[in-house]
Amino acid sequence: MELQLALDLVNIPEAKQVVAEVGEHIDIVEIGTPVVINEGLHAVKAIKEAFPHLRVLADLKIMDAGGYEVMKASEAGADIITVLGVSDDSTIKGAVAEARKQGKQVMVDMINVKDIEGRAQELDAFGVDYICVHSGYDHQAEGKNSFEELAAIKRVVKHAKTAVAGGIKLETLPEAIQAKPDLVIVGGGITGQSDKKSVAAKMNQLVKDA
Numbered sequence: 195m196e197l198q199l200a201l202d203l204v205n206i207p208e209a210k211q212v213v214a215e216v217g218e219h220i221d222i223v224e225i226g227t228p229v230v231i232n233e234g235l236h237a238v239k240a241i242k243e244a245f246p247h248l249r250v251l252a253d254l255k256i257m258d259a260g261g262y263e264v265m266k267a268s269e270a271g272a273d274i275i276t277v278l279g280v281s282d283d284s285t286i287k288g289a290v291a292e293a294r295k296q297g298k299q300v301m302v303d304m305i306n307v308k309d310i311e312g313r314a315q316e317l318d319a320f321g322v323d324y325i326c327v328h329s330g331y332d333h334q335a336e337g338k339n340s341f342e343e344l345a346a347i348k349r350v351v352k353h354a355k356t357a358v359a360g361g362i363k364l365e366t367l368p369e370a371i372q373a374k375p376d377l378v379i380v381g382g383g384i385t386g387q388s389d390k391k392s393v394a395a396k397m398n399q400l401v402k403d404a
């Protein structure tokens with residue numbers, strides 16, 4: 195099991211500072227959607243150049259033009275690029291085809307997918323690399339999490355890796371890892387803490403021991 199740090203509410207210099215602090219305790223660093231909106235793909239390039247040993251995920255949440263957007267994120271240095279599960283099949287297939295060409299990976303974000311199990315089976319057949327259940331900020335504000343959805347995709351996904359994201363904290367991590375996802379994604383649970391390094395180290399230990 196691996197740990198991904200999501201950077202959402204920072205600019206490029208702040209992102210570098212956080213990764214410098216916790217980098218030894220994470221496997222993947224995510225350039226979050228708000229950062230991409232604010233800074234563009236320069237943020238992906240800057241973090242990949244500064245920390246070449248870490249895999250970088252560009253959380254573009256692609257909804258259309260899958261092939262083109264995966265190509266641009268790949269050029270910026272992203273190793274993994276996100277596409278929305280609610281997108282058209284052709285968008286997802288285009289993203290996967292381009293990722294294969296570029297030697298990159300595609301993560302599908304299942305945010306707002308209604309038939310989680312059915313869609314996960316379809317996505318698995320399209321050859322996506324990761325399927326991620328996710329309670330976004332707005333769902334988190336309503337007290338939701340994705341732990342049941344994780345158990346649901348674990349029942350049906352045969353090839354893709356599984357991931358879980360959305361409001362995971364040190365205290366809720368044991369519940370998140372119960373269904374044994376391949377990847378746990380944590381943003382505010384690390385970046386919102388005063389001692390980020392120690393929290394990241396504890397989370398990484400739990401993830402690696404699971």
Ligand SMILES: O=C([C@H](O)CO)[C@H](O)[C@H](O)COP(=O)(O)O
Nearest residue numbers: 200227330360361362380381382
């Ligand atoms: O994808 C995310 C969200 O939609 C904002 O872009 C976050 O990266 C993801 O939810 C993880 O962050 P936390 O919920 O703060 O753990």
